[in-house]
Amino acid sequence: METPEGIALRLRAAGMMPRAAAWAIDFALRLAVLWMFGIVLALLGDLGVAVYLIVLFSLFWLYPVLFEVLHDGQTPGKRAVGLRVVNANGTPVGWVPSIARNLMRTVDMLPLFYGFGLVAGLVDRNSRRFGDMVAGTLVVHVDNPHGHSTAPNVPAVQPPLLLPAAEQGAIVAFAERARQLTPERQQELANLLPQLTQARGAVAVQRLLGMASSFLGRQ
Amino acid sequence: MKQDAFQARHDAEWTALDQWLAKRTRPAAKQRGRDADGLFGDLEFPAMYRRVCQHLALAQRRGYSVLLIDRLQDLVHRGHLVLYRPPPPRWQAVIQFFGADFPRLVRRHGRAMGIAAVLFFGSFIGVIVAMQYRPEFAHSLFDASELARFEAMYDPANADARLGRESGSDVKMFGYYILNNVSIGFRTIAAGFFACIGSVYVLLFNGLFLGGVAGHLTAIGYGGPFWRFVAGHSAPELLAIVISGGAGLQLGMALIAPGRRSRGRAFVEAGNDMAKLALGIFGMLVFAAFVEAFWSSIGWMPDPVKFGVGGLLWVLILLWLWRGGRGAAHAA
Numbered sequence: 058m059e060t061p062e063g064i065a066l067r068l069r070a071a072g073m074m075p076r077a078a079a080w081a082i083d084f085a086l087r088l089a090v091l092w093m094f095g096i097v098l099a100l101l102g103d104l105g106v107a108v109y110l111i112v113l114f115s116l117f118w119l120y121p122v123l124f125e126v127l128h129d130g131q132t133p134g135k136r137a138v139g140l141r142v143v144n145a146n147g148t149p150v151g152w153v154p155s156i157a158r159n160l161m162r163t164v165d166m167l168p169l170f171y172g173f174g175l176v177a178g179l180v181d182r183n184s185r186r187f188g189d190m191v192a193g194t195l196v197v198h199v200d201n202p203h204g205h206s207t208a209p210n211v212p213a214v215q216p217p218l219l220l221p222a223a224e225q226g227a228i229v230a231f232a233e234r235a236r237q238l239t240p241e242r243q244q245e246l247a248n249l250l251p252q253l254t255q256a257r258g259a260v261a262v263q264r265l266l267g268m269a270s271s272f273l274g275r276q
Numbered sequence: 277m278k279q280d281a282f283q284a285r286h287d288a289e290w291t292a293l294d295q296w297l298a299k300r301t302r303p304a305a306k307q308r309g310r311d312a313d314g315l316f317g318d319l320e321f322p323a324m325y326r327r328v329c330q331h332l333a334l335a336q337r338r339g340y341s342v343l344l345i346d347r348l349q350d351l352v353h354r355g356h357l358v359l360y361r362p363p364p365p366r367w368q369a370v371i372q373f374f375g376a377d378f379p380r381l382v383r384r385h386g387r388a389m390g391i392a393a394v395l396f397f398g399s400f401i402g403v404i405v406a407m408q409y410r411p412e413f414a415h416s417l418f419d420a421s422e423l424a425r426f427e428a429m430y431d432p433a434n435a436d437a438r439l440g441r442e443s444g445s446d447v448k449m450f451g452y453y454i455l456n457n458v459s460i461g462f463r464t465i466a467a468g469f470f471a472c473i474g475s476v477y478v479l480l481f482n483g484l485f486l487g488g489v490a491g492h493l494t495a496i497g498y499g500g501p502f503w504r505f506v507a508g509h510s511a512p513e514l515l516a517i518v519i520s521g522g523a524g525l526q527l528g529m530a531l532i533a534p535g536r537r538s539r540g541r542a543f544v545e546a547g548n549d550m551a552k553l554a555l556g557i558f559g560m561l562v563f564a565a566f567v568e569a570f571w572s573s574i575g576w577m578p579d580p581v582k583f584g585v586g587g588l589l590w591v592l593i594l595l596w597l598w599r600g601g602r603g604a605a606h607a608a
Binding site (some may be wrong): 064067148156164 | 548
């Protein structure tokens with residue numbers, strides 16, 4: 058995605074799992090609100106029933122639209138999970154796209170349990186459901202991925218050559234995943250970069266982890 | 277330049293922008309009026325933002341660390357969200373929309389609306405006429421218990437009761453009509469996504485169903501109370517069904533025949549129109565629900581008033597859709 062300033066801005070599209078979690082939170086919240094209204098309005102007779110039905114309508118159709126437009130593209134559920142709805146060009150979502158994507162929920166819900174939406178989201182590269190395609194919107198992660206990196210804290214090592222961001226990212230990702238790999242596999246991977254580490258085996262692994270630390274700005 | 281020097285030189289600017297953004301993206305009520313204190317003025321924000329954009333470009337070009345790039349990315353994205361947010365909606369825009377934009381939009385999709393109208397009114401009137409000659413036709417559309425229910429609702433024998441109601445007060449039915457009718461309208465629109473099939477189905481189904489009820493009640497001589505009840509709200513409600521069908525059809529056409537656009541592009545454009553049409557339909561159906569709940573059910577009103585008002589609404593709404601927004605300068 059390129060901004061008018063000529064900057065390539067990377068938006069990290071959210072997958073179906075966090076979105077389902079956000080939806081579940083929203084659903085529980087709406088159910089709770091409806092339940093509370095139900096108790097109070099049951100005392101009011103016919104007027105109460107009317108208000109109850111209108112509340113039900115609002116929770117079903119208006120709740121996502123109002124929150125997305127007035128609350129930085131976040132329903133309470135999305136806020137809790139750390140997601141945000143934005144236009145495909147990264148700008149905040151407006152009334153018309155928000156209405157479009159939430160109208161299309163009706164389609165994505167079919168045949169049951171958001172079946173079509175789930176399939177569309179798994180197939181699409183940016184995991185958009187049909188509603189997102191029609192509205193031209195994306196659901197993105199809000200938080201910064203490397204803010205609290207899980208890479209092991211080892212003394213920084215300056216790399217012998219300057220690496221582009223994508224390659225730095227690959228090394229950081231290696232460091233973050235190192236704990237899940239066996240030592241043999243770590244060494245096997247580190248041995249692929251003899252020029253960079255100028256070593257083999259366990260030493261190479263240590264150097265790569267050190268470089269990851271330096272890329273992450275640690276001392 | 278070494279990364280450390282770069283960071284040391286610009287860190288203050290980044291922190292300032294970060295704090296400004298944190299202040300500015302709080303709920304609107306708290307931030308109104310005063311500039312974010314102690315930082316920089318709002319007018320300086322665009323310049324500040326573009327500087328950080330340049331820093332990000334430099335950092336990417338020079339291969340600085342991932343962490344720094346991520347931090348700048350985050351700043352730029354948040355700034356982007358603030359700088360390019362849509363203007364706050366104005367009340368004038370609502371009047372402009374219902375007065376001009378919505379009728380114009382309906383006319384622009386005149387062909388889809390026309391097809392929807394033919395499908396709906398064709399089946400509706402066709403069934404009514406057919407039932408006058410072959411009343412037994414009703415039994416192939418509805419089963420006996422349904423027919424009995426319709427007949428009970430519009431039995432002229434208890435004409436002093438409220439019209440068109442099994443039970444329930446006006447206000448309760450208002451809530452019910454809002455929930456039910458608007459949901460049906462919205463579903464009709466979205467159903468068009470699957471290559472128009474859903475919308476065609478809903479239009480035909482509603483045409484046959486409503487036409488079947490009307491035709492049957494007229495054929496057995498219960499027509500009086502029925503037409504008295506529906507006359508008032510028929511115009512906004514039936515036209516809203518037709519327009520939602522049309523909105524669904526134009527969405528489906530984006531899948532079938534996107535023309536000289538990619539399907540993705542066609543979908544976004546059709547989705548845009550769909551959402552606007554849905555807003556208009558929402559307005560029409562709320563109005564219809566209001567009329568249906570509080571006007572249509574009044575039993576004692578003499579026939580000329582009932583049918584006069586119903587006819588007047590048809591004329592006014594059609595006139596609105598036909599002439600609305602014409603002549604006024606096109607506000608892009």
